[in-house]
Structures are given as C-alpha cells and as structure tokens.
Amino acid sequence: MLALGRRPRRTDPAPSRMAYRLQRWMLTPGIRTGLRIGVPLGLLAIATALYLADPARREALTGWVADIRSSIEQRPEFRVERMEIEGADAELARDIHQVVAVDFPLSSFDLDLATVRDRIMALDPVKQAVLRIRPGGVLEVSVTERRAVVLWRTVDGLALLDGDGVFIRSVSERAAHPDMPLIAGRGAEKEISEALALTAASRPLDGRLRGFVRIGERRWDVILDRDQRILLPAEQPVRALERVIALDQAEDMLARDVLVADMRLSERPTLRMNARAHDRWVNAKEER
Numbered sequence: 001m002l003a004l005g006r007r008p009r010r011t012d013p014a015p016s017r018m019a020y021r022l023q024r025w026m027l028t029p030g031i032r033t034g035l036r037i038g039v040p041l042g043l044l045a046i047a048t049a050l051y052l053a054d055p056a057r058r059e060a061l062t063g064w065v066a067d068i069r070s071s072i073e074q075r076p077e078f079r080v081e082r083m084e085i086e087g088a089d090a091e092l093a094r095d096i097h098q099v100v101a102v103d104f105p106l107s108s109f110d111l112d113l114a115t116v117r118d119r120i121m122a123l124d125p126v127k128q129a130v131l132r133i134r135p136g137g138v139l140e141v142s143v144t145e146r147r148a149v150v151l152w153r154t155v156d157g158l159a160l161l162d163g164d165g166v167f168i169r170s171v172s173e174r175a176a177h178p179d180m181p182l183i184a185g186r187g188a189e190k191e192i193s194e195a196l197a198l199t200a201a202s203r204p205l206d207g208r209l210r211g212f213v214r215i216g217e218r219r220w221d222v223i224l225d226r227d228q229r230i231l232l233p234a235e236q237p238v239r240a241l242e243r244v245i246a247l248d249q250a251e252d253m254l255a256r257d258v259l260v261a262d263m264r265l266s267e268r269p270t271l272r273m274n275a276r277a278h279d280r281w282v283n284a285k286e287e288r
Helices: 017-026 029-052 055-073 090-100 113-121 192-201 237-251 275-287
Strands: 082-086 126-134 138-145 150-154 157-161 167-171 182-184 209-215 219-224 229-231 258-262 270-273
Touching: 017 029, 029 055, 082 090, 090 113, 090 138, 113 126, 150 192, 192 209, 192 219, 192 237, 219 237
Parallel strands: 082 138, 150 182, 182 209, 229 258
Antiparallel strands: 126 138, 150 157, 157 167, 209 219, 219 229, 258 270
16 A cells, blocks of 8 residues: 555666667667678688588589589680681791690680780781680681881891881892882881882882982982992982982983982082093093
C-alpha cells in the first residue's frame, strides 16, 4: 500500500549514454560496410589461408589451374599455324623470317607480338611494321619498306639510303642500280633532298652524270664522264648547275676540252682546260 502524498517513481526508457554512443557508432557507414563486407571477406581469407597452409593442397590447386589454362591455350582457335609477310621484297622477307625465329604452330598466348615487332623494326629496310593474328591461325606482318633514292659511296663500299638519309642495305656493285644517283663525301647523307634536286636539274646532260661529291660538308661537286667536274657553290647550287647546263646547250661548252667548270663565285665563273687543250694552247702561242 503506497504512502499517502508520494507519487510512484517512473523508469526512464532512454538508453544510457554509453549505449547511445555505441548505437550511433554502429550506424556509421564505415562500420556498417565493414560488418556487411569486411567481416565475410576476412572470414573467407582466414579459411583460404588455413586451406592453403597445406603444401599438398597448394600443389593440387596450382596443377588444376595450369591444366585449365593449358586446355584453353591449346584450343584450335588460339593456334597460330604460319606467318605471312606483306609489303616486303624477297630479300627483306627472308630477313624477317630469320629474325622472328618462331617455330610454328604455337599458341597465340605464347606469341609475344611486341617482341616480334621490335625484332622486325630493328631491320634497317623496315620503316613501319604492323602485326595481327588473322582468323585461320595466320600471323600477318604488314611491312612498309624504306624506299631507296640514292647510292652512297663510303670507304666501306656502296649503300642504299632513303630520302631521310637512313641506311637501308649494302650493295655489291654500282651496276645493280644504274639509274640511281650516286653521292659521296662526308656529310653527303645529310643532304639527300639537295642531291635529288641536283639530279633532277642534271637530266639534260643525257646520261653523262656520274655522281655528286660533298666537299667540306658545305657544297657539291658534280662529276661527269670524261673526268669533267662542275664545282657548285654552297648557296643555290641548283641554280648554278642550271646555268652551266644552259651554257652547254648554247655553246656546247661541256663537249669541249673543259676539265673543270668552277661556279663557286657566281659573278666570276671559271673554266679549266684539260692537259691536251693546254698543250695545244701553249704550242699555238709558241708558233706565234
């Protein structure tokens, strides 16, 4: 029986301060994600570690994975049976086969296309190479060859160069490329465009051109048959050569006993006669 004048004491339904903080902490996104994902992953990692702690189990698992991979790699649709080369001549195609050095057939998973391409690009005549595996097990190699435009004579022999002066291959004799301009001299390979311009300007010489020699890495000498030589200036050599050709067409200058046509000084071109013409001139002078 309650005492008169005193109210009954009510129980507080709110959680304690510690319980409230714990509930708030459990509701944070990080903790919820950790409980939902992290705990299962942790348990799975522990179970996996315990399973793989046994060496026999690890070896069995490794063998099983290797067998699956081998069964996939050796499927017929992944086999490369042969290599086909496009855009290369017979000599370059033979060099490509040698540097690739791959024994066909093999799985495409065992074929490192980047390494094979690097080997092909290391060949001097190759400007660009594109590799792809075609359906039917064919490794297609599409090659862009460097186009030879001049013959370069050095102390080591003859070589073919492209328009950028890049070495392509050595050649044994001049007769193998009779229509290709011949250049020589130090620095000649750095001025291919100028040599080609001089070649185009010398077409009226009707096959008398033998080649161009770079002098002092700054100017050209034009070599003709009969040991004739045209000395060109460092500046505007094409114009100077065209001037000599114009004089020849008008006066048959190069058909005479001229040994050297010196055009290095545009305001004072000089002709040097050969020994026979000089002797005739001396004899004529003495007879006078």
